[in-house]
Amino acid sequence: MIDQTDRKILNILSKDAKASLKELGNACNMSPTAVHLRLKKLEDQKIVTGSKSLIDTYQLGYQTQSFIGIYFNKANIYRTVSKALLEIDEVVECNYTTGNFSLLIKVVCRDNKHLTEVLSNKIQTIDGVARTETFICLEQTFTREIEF
Template identity: 75%
Template sequence: MDTTDQIILNILSTNAKASLKTLADACHLSTAAVHLRLKKLEDQGVLTGSQSEINLHQLGYQTQSFIGIYFDRANMYQPVKKALLAIDEVVECYYTTGNFSLLVKVICRDNQHLTEVLSGKLQRIDGVARTETFICLEQSFSRAVKF
């Protein structure tokens, strides 16, 4: 990966919809050359997709939380992970070191919805001993990694 690839990745990390022309102008290349570089980055597995940011509050999802999940047995990672994939409100899942085994990000309409997800879904998964919930009051910032 060279400086030109880094420029492309930095632009795309802040604007996934950046046009080939925008990328080409920033790199001082033709759009065809940028297209080839994008293809190469995709083939290498560096670029794996693109996303649009959605304002969840505008859609009625007011409660964001992080939930630490404790296993009742050490070998429960795979089955618990599979069960979590079936819960739409769980949008991110991390296998961690530290006090809990998994850390998940959960998006809900409100606290009542969160309660339903916790008691009706998460805590009923075989292998989950207990959970610890942290409700996010405000997301201070989110940023892409600079290359």
């Protein structure tokens, strides 16, 4: 189980993965060594599984972000299709869902032409994919982690 101090550490790290042990310690009234031990415990429990930097893909020329619903032509192919999608660099997120489609994926492309190529030549050619429904994101208003 995690306590309030663990939650505070997790909330800080969810906003700034580069927060130093000293910064975490100051926020929690603990020594950096004590924070390190808590982080090790959270990692051992698989609550913390890594850290990442957020990269503004738009600034790097990837200006089309879309969400694509994938419909299967037969049941029980979720894992096979998911593995094939993992091989497509432009697919940055994959979710098995309820509702009209079986998978909802997030795709990042340079432009609409690039998106069309990814859809036609990579996603729609996967065995078991019956059809897709694409939603182009006009603006990402915000993204955040949940508070603990």
